[in-house]
């Protein structure tokens with residue numbers, strides 16, 4: 028068994044010692060069997076929340092009314108949830124109501140997809156009541172039991188299905204797909220935050236293109252902010268190698284560029300993205316035009332900073348449908364070799380400029396500083412105060428007021 032699970036076995040053992048059943052469940056068991064990176068480890072148990080809290084010295088109450096307690100074990104958090112069925116999720120992992128049930132089997136049968144409804148005991152034995160193993164082997168996303176029932180319990184599951192197609196490169200089972208095509212309207216009741224979280228995972232998956240195709244085939248895209256009129260543009264997205272992107276800002280920039288969205292800022296606000304993400308994407312979109320026109324200049328690299336420059340370069344490559352690792356490395360090297368990396372490193376300050384140029388303080392100081400920065404970054408003058416001051420005197424004489 029993998030170390031992540033071995034570390035959590037004492038939690039199951041302690042629950043067992045108090046007479047309760049307990050198993051590993053959900054995404055971590057699926058990812059273990061697929062040999063993927065293991066995310067959060069979830070445990071399902073017959074113990075009720077108050078019993079879980081009594082057994083473990085360190086717990087966090089994240090939703091006792093939903094049956095979930097976080098147990099801190101060796102400094103790591105584990106979600107321990109009482110066997111339950113549920114309905115109508117309000118937000119991530121928080122159904123509006125739950126009904127505790129008495130067996131693991133009942134609990135597993137209310138879960139979304141067969142591959143997510145596998146359990147594992149502390150000895151590594153897999154418990155499969157829903158043919159999840161078969162679907163894992165056939166690489167298939169299929170709801171547990173009746174798709175209509177599963178989707179009416181939580182409509183977000185329709186988008187989750189497409190997200191798993193993208194992340195796992197699985198196919199969507201026929202009946203599951205039909206049900207999504209019929210029931211997609213239910214997604215209009217789902218909070219935008221939940222939709223955004225799934226959509227971002229979908230965009231970042233290895234088979235995002237397959238999932239985007241399904242988004243339009245099933246009409247799910249109609250319930251995503253700003254996409255209703257963008258079916259054709261969404262199809263255009265399919266020709267870009269999006270899997271070469273890394274950060275969430277990169278996906279949103281490519282999406283907005285390809286969708287030809289006029290007001291990117293409102294578009295992203297409707298998705299409730301954090302302000303800092305919106306700001307960065309807007310800046311990327313602005314700089315992309317410079318980049319398409321004249322490629323990287325030393326000053327553009329300096330102004331952008333390394334982290335954003337690497338993001339922009341990945342975006343540029345994806346939009347120009349190329350993959351060029353060498354260009355990325357070259358950019359990194361060029362950045363390291365810049366004479367300065369911020370204004371703080373400049374050998375003169377605004378005050379120095381005021382001492383040299385006999386004018387009243389004003390906006391021009393900032394303009395002069397930018398000019399000096401440009402000269403230094405472009406390697407036209409050395410970053411030492413003597414040389415800069417000399418250049419400033421000449422520049423002032425030559426350009427006078429317009430400098």
Ligand SMILES: Nc1ccn([C@@H]2O[C@H](COP(=O)(O)OP(=O)(O)OP(=O)(O)O)[C@@H](O)[C@H]2O)c(=O)n1
Pocket residue numbers: 052053054055066067069116120137138139140143144181183184
């Ligand atoms: N709407 C939902 C959300 C979750 N689940 C169940 O709860 C488990 C944990 O959910 P979550 O952490 O959201 O997803 P994971 O499957 O673990 O995937 P990941 O961690 O990659 O997001 C799922 O595997 C599934 O069994 C469900 O049945 N219905």
